[in-house]
Amino acid sequence: LALAAAACGSSDGYGGPAQVLVLEGRDDRAVFSSAYANPVAPASVEAWEARAAALAPAVRAGAGLDGDIGPGIATIQMTRQFGNVQIIDLVLEGYEGMDIPATLYLPVGAAGPVPAVLVNGGHDAAGQSASYIRQISWSLSSNGIAALSFDWLGMGTRFAADQRHNPMGLRSTLAGLHPATLALFEPMRAFAYLSSRPEVDPTRVAVVGQSGGAMVSLHLAAIEPR
Numbered sequence: 001l002a003l004a005a006a007a008c009g010s011s012d013g014y015g016g017p018a019q020v021l022v023l024e025g026r027d028d029r030a031v032f033s034s035a036y037a038n039p040v041a042p043a044s045v046e047a048w049e050a051r052a053a054a055l056a057p058a059v060r061a062g063a064g065l066d067g068d069i070g071p072g073i074a075t076i077q078m079t080r081q082f083g084n085v086q087i088i089d090l091v092l093e094g095y096e097g098m099d100i101p102a103t104l105y106l107p108v109g110a111a112g113p114v115p116a117v118l119v120n121g122g123h124d125a126a127g128q129s130a131s132y133i134r135q136i137s138w139s140l141s142s143n144g145i146a147a148l149s150f151d152w153l154g155m156g157t158r159f160a161a162d163q164r165h166n167p168m169g170l171r172s173t174l175a176g177l178h179p180a181t182l183a184l185f186e187p188m189r190a191f192a193y194l195s196s197r198p199e200v201d202p203t204r205v206a207v208v209g210q211s212g213g214a215m216v217s218l219h220l221a222a223i224e225p226r
Helices: 001-006 027-032 046-060 131-142 165-175 179-196 212-223
Strands: 075-080 086-093 098-109 115-122 144-149 200-209
Touching: 046 212, 075 115, 086 131, 086 179, 098 179, 115 131, 115 179, 115 212, 131 144, 144 179, 165 179, 179 200, 179 212, 200 212
Parallel strands: 115 144, 115 200
Antiparallel strands: 075 086, 086 098, 098 144
């Protein structure tokens, strides 16, 4: 809100002077009134592809994620099997050493590498333990498709009432991070780990999500070339 006020007038909305954000040599008022805020839909397939090719690296760079994000270090906590599904509880290496609790579902007895789906949960206090996350992950794996779910920062085992939605974005900003940095780094790390598993065919990895997880899934589809 303060940034919007700064773009529109002389006050920051809190009684202070307006602050002008400089982006690519233009202040925020120019950016707000430009094609960044009012894009014209490309008129051809080629124009769409060119726009996508330009936006993907820009989104990654803007979020501070333009470097390679590999699978990182994974620590297995527990392995168990129910019917034709093997469930592996593990911890992935998160942003700057944070832990990402995750659960890998693998079909048992597959003849070779299988397709896989990264399951991005929504903004839910239950995190990956939410019934709909467990259900879709189990259903995929029992039908021959590997699945990986994880707890976002502030969700599930990492939940706190003051860490959802806007407060998390605000804290990222105060810490000098773009709000998208953590929101995208963790699923990108999970995607890289899932793709690296020997049981998985890395050319057939998809993403699915609900609520905030759907938003992240759209971002991954746009910026992850695989």
